[in-house]
Amino acid sequence: MSETTFTITTIGVIGAGAWGTALAATARRAGRAVHLWAREPEVAAAITATRANPDFLPGIDLPEGLAASTDAATVVGVADAVLLVTPAQHLRRVCADLAPHWRPGLPAVICAKGLETESGALMGQVVAEALPDTPLAVLSGPTFAAEVARGLPTAVTLACADRALGEALVTALGTPTFRPYWSDDVTGVQVGGAVKNVLAIACGIVEGRGLGDNARAALITRGLAELSRLAAAMGGRPDTLMGLSGLGDLMLTATSMQSRNYSLGAALGQGRTLDEVLGERRSVAEGVHTARAVVAMGERLGLDLPISGAVDAVLSGRADLDQAIAGLLSRPFRAEPEV
Numbered sequence: 001m002s003e004t005t006f007t008i009t010t011i012g013v014i015g016a017g018a019w020g021t022a023l024a025a026t027a028r029r030a031g032r033a034v035h036l037w038a039r040e041p042e043v044a045a046a047i048t049a050t051r052a053n054p055d056f057l058p059g060i061d062l063p064e065g066l067a068a069s070t071d072a073a074t075v076v077g078v079a080d081a082v083l084l085v086t087p088a089q090h091l092r093r094v095c096a097d098l099a100p101h102w103r104p105g106l107p108a109v110i111c112a113k114g115l116e117t118e119s120g121a122l123m124g125q126v127v128a129e130a131l132p133d134t135p136l137a138v139l140s141g142p143t144f145a146a147e148v149a150r151g152l153p154t155a156v157t158l159a160c161a162d163r164a165l166g167e168a169l170v171t172a173l174g175t176p177t178f179r180p181y182w183s184d185d186v187t188g189v190q191v192g193g194a195v196k197n198v199l200a201i202a203c204g205i206v207e208g209r210g211l212g213d214n215a216r217a218a219l220i221t222r223g224l225a226e227l228s229r230l231a232a233a234m235g236g237r238p239d240t241l242m243g244l245s246g247l248g249d250l251m252l253t254a255t256s257m258q259s260r261n262y263s264l265g266a267a268l269g270q271g272r273t274l275d276e277v278l279g280e281r282r283s284v285a286e287g288v289h290t291a292r293a294v295v296a297m298g299e300r301l302g303l304d305l306p307i308s309g310a311v312d313a314v315l316s317g318r319a320d321l322d323q324a325i326a327g328l329l330s331r332p333f334r335a336e337p338e339v
């Protein structure tokens with residue numbers, strides 16, 4: 001544990017998509033001063049003028065006193081801690097742009113869920129490379145942004161190797177309806193949040209294809225085993241994957257049409273093409289980008305990740321749905337748990 005004490009009264013939020021906006025609203029309700037950076041000027045203007053983000057979080061009234069701008073230097077300059085809430089594939093570039101304005105010791109909380117497609121890196125590694133000497137935390141768990149923004153009860157995992165910083169962040173962000181649980185397993189929490197999106201696409205395909213609730217329950221359960229194997233091999237703890245950021249988030253994302261990943265899978269299952277589905281959306285479905293990185297990581301670590309492999313094969317066009325499903329159903333019978 002560090003000797004440093006952390007006083008967090010002002011929160012900076014980088015990224016004003018659905019999740020950044022919801023977290024900014026949460027921090028404001030927790031009593032913090034909040035400065036939100038939006039990439040799009042019209043989003044910053046709408047939040048300032050109308051207390052709403054119709055582009056990314058329509059139909060939600062935001063709390064008063066939320067400052068939004070496109071001026072990242074000011075947002076970072078006034079903050080005691082910064083939430084990083086861009087899509088995973090853009091985080092490295094955004095952090096590089098923030099670097100000239102960053103000050104040593106300013107804590108960053110990673111809220112994006114994904115692996116970097118090119119490198120396979122966890123977001124913690126990406127931020128450590130782009131913003132060296134930054135104390136890091138990860139916020140993850142079962143959280144649909146619209147529900148959090150409306151103040152509905154939600155619990156999350158707040159992972160931080162430094163317990164003092166973790167507890168300061170829990171205090172700064174927590175409210176009766178937004179309940180962070182501290183963990184020191186930064187790796188396990190990141191892997192859970194990233195890989196559940198790939199598994200949610202698989203479960204959405206099952207839904208769209210009409211393969212039934214039994215098949216979806218089987219995929220969730222075997223998916224959790226796949227997720228736990230990968231997390232353990234990458235240095236996470238298996239028990240972390242039984243918590244909010246593992247099983248909790250997988251259950252949410254792999255069963256609800258509110259999920260962008262699940263609904264994308266459902267559309268594929270109904271016969272739509274990936275290009276068609278992505279062409280209709282402005283929001284991110286992280287599993288599309290993370291699937292390839294998960295498979296590459298599995299190959300590097302010598303792991304069997306059949307569900308992620310099937311999703312990647314479908315998304316990349318190397319297999320059609322019938323081939324991918326037949327491949328999973330023809331695997332050898334095994335023991336449970338693996339022996």
Ligand SMILES: NC(=O)c1ccc[n+]([C@@H]2O[C@H](COP(=O)([O-])OP(=O)(O)OC[C@H]3O[C@@H](n4cnc5c(N)ncnc54)[C@H](O)[C@@H]3O)[C@@H](O)[C@H]2O)c1
Nearest residue numbers: 016017018019020039056086087090112113144145283284
């Ligand atoms: N929406 C949720 O319910 C939710 C919940 C938990 C975690 N997350 C995670 O939060 C992250 C952000 O997702 P979101 O739902 O807020 O996004 P979103 O789909 O609502 O919006 C897309 C975001 O991408 C940004 N963007 C587009 N192009 C960009 C670029 N070139 N550089 C930087 N930013 C760019 C937009 O400004 C916008 O903020 C993702 O990793 C997601 O998995 C989302």
Ligand SMILES: O=P(O)(O)OC[C@H](O)CO
Nearest residue numbers: 141142143144259260261
């Ligand atoms: O809508 P999705 O699929 O990006 O999921 C959102 C959150 O990650 C759920 O915890």
